[in-house]
Amino acid sequence: MHENFNQARKGYFRVLSVIIPAYNEEEIIPQTASVIDGILSGENIEHELLFVNDGSKDRTWERIEEQAKAFPSVRGVCFSRNFGKESAIFAGIAEAKGECCVVIDCDLQHPPEKIVEMYRLWEQGYEIVEGVKSDRGKESGLHRFAARSFYDIMSNSVGFDMSRASDFKLLDRKAMNVLLNMREKNAFFRALSSWIGFKSTEVEYEVREREVGTSKWSTKALFKYALTNITSFTSAPMQIVTILGIIVFVVGMGASLEAIITFFEGKAQDGFTTVIILQCFTGSFIMMALGIIGYYISKIYDEVKGRPKYIIDKTV
Ligand code: UDP
Ligand code: MG
Numbered sequence: 001m002h003e004n005f006n007q008a009r010k011g012y013f014r015v016l017s018v019i020i021p022a023y024n025e026e027e028i029i030p031q032t033a034s035v036i037d038g039i040l041s042g043e044n045i046e047h048e049l050l051f052v053n054d055g056s057k058d059r060t061w062e063r064i065e066e067q068a069k070a071f072p073s074v075r076g077v078c079f080s081r082n083f084g085k086e087s088a089i090f091a092g093i094a095e096a097k098g099e100c101c102v103v104i105d106c107d108l109q110h111p112p113e114k115i116v117e118m119y120r121l122w123e124q125g126y127e128i129v130e131g132v133k134s135d136r137g138k139e140s141g142l143h144r145f146a147a148r149s150f151y152d153i154m155s156n157s158v159g160f161d162m163s164r165a166s167d168f169k170l171l172d173r174k175a176m177n178v179l180l181n182m183r184e185k186n187a188f189f190r191a192l193s194s195w196i197g198f199k200s201t202e203v204e205y206e207v208r209e210r211e212v213g214t215s216k217w218s219t220k221a222l223f224k225y226a227l228t229n230i231t232s233f234t235s236a237p238m239q240i241v242t243i244l245g246i247i248v249f250v251v252g253m254g255a256s257l258e259a260i261i262t263f264f265e266g267k268a269q270d271g272f273t274t275v276i277i278l279q280c281f282t283g284s285f286i287m288m289a290l291g292i293i294g295y296y297i298s299k300i301y302d303e304v305k306g307r308p309k310y311i312i313d314k315t316v
Contacts (some may be wrong), residue, residue, distance in 0.1 A: 204297030
């Protein structure tokens with residue numbers, strides 16, 4: 001299908017690669033493919049749709065194969081197992097043939113018409129077009145609170161507002177290559193794409209309701225995701241250890257002073273309760289500190305092993 005495209009700089013085609021991570025999305029794949037293909041064809045934008053099947057347990061891959069037969073613009077990559085959305089995005093960037101790419105959710109919660117708007121901004125010379133949520137859609141109270149805390153910590157450590165950030169964005173080939181050359185295994189796409197800089201702008205969009213299927217995130221998965229991403233961007237928790245140490249030291253000085261004074265005053269000591277409490281607190285502080293440090297060491301261990309972010313089983 002690419003013959004008639006003039007092969008642009010560095011062997012990439014002047015096409016837009018739409019990267020669509022999919023995990024157990026069999027019901028919606030046909031709709032996603034035809035809607036996005038329809039919109040982009042209608043606007044005469046040369047494009048490819050790159051589905052990344054993230055080890056789905058349902059018939060997602062069969063659906064993708066069918067779509068690849070039906071639409072010449074559809075390609076698919078199939079992982080050997082579930083590696084997570086971040087890995088799926090990176091695989092998509094690695095496989096993309098275009099001069100720019102857009103990452104979009106498979107469930108059509110990100111409005112596909114916005115791809116056109118992003119592409120036009122790219123044509124005007126912007127290298128990164130961030131999709132920002134105008135509101136966060138329907139979320140329960142607890143979820144909202146957890147999400148807000150996570151984004152506060154992230155915003156502080158990355159140095160810009162992350163609360164409305166999403167994975168829905170357009171990247172120029174330059175930015176794609178920078179991301180591909182990063183050796184980080186725990187790469188947090190959403191933050192990294194802003195961290196790398198380049199000429200960027202924003203497009204606002206409203207999060208839609210999911211039409212079919214359910215959110216693929218369990219609370220446990222989200223918690224793990226938050227922890228991984230916070231620790232991959234900041235070492236602040238390690239500094240908490242130092243601060244805790246200083247606090248315990250100051251309190252310890254006070255307590256020691258009091259003990260010495262009462263000793264010289266010759267008063268009998270009956271502070272056994274105090275001793276127990278202090279023991280328990282210092283003991284638990286030390287354990288927590290070791291836990292935090294241990295977590296970072298395990299991250300270093302993961303990075304050092306240098307295993308691939310994902311393993312591709314087959315493509316279509
Ligand atoms: N997804 C994925 N791998 C996973 C979990 C999710 O590729 O392990 C994909 C999923 O198919 C969808 C996108 O990531 O295209 C967003 O997932 P979801 O809609 O479940 O998340 P939410 O919209 O609730 O944040
Ligand atoms: Mg969704």
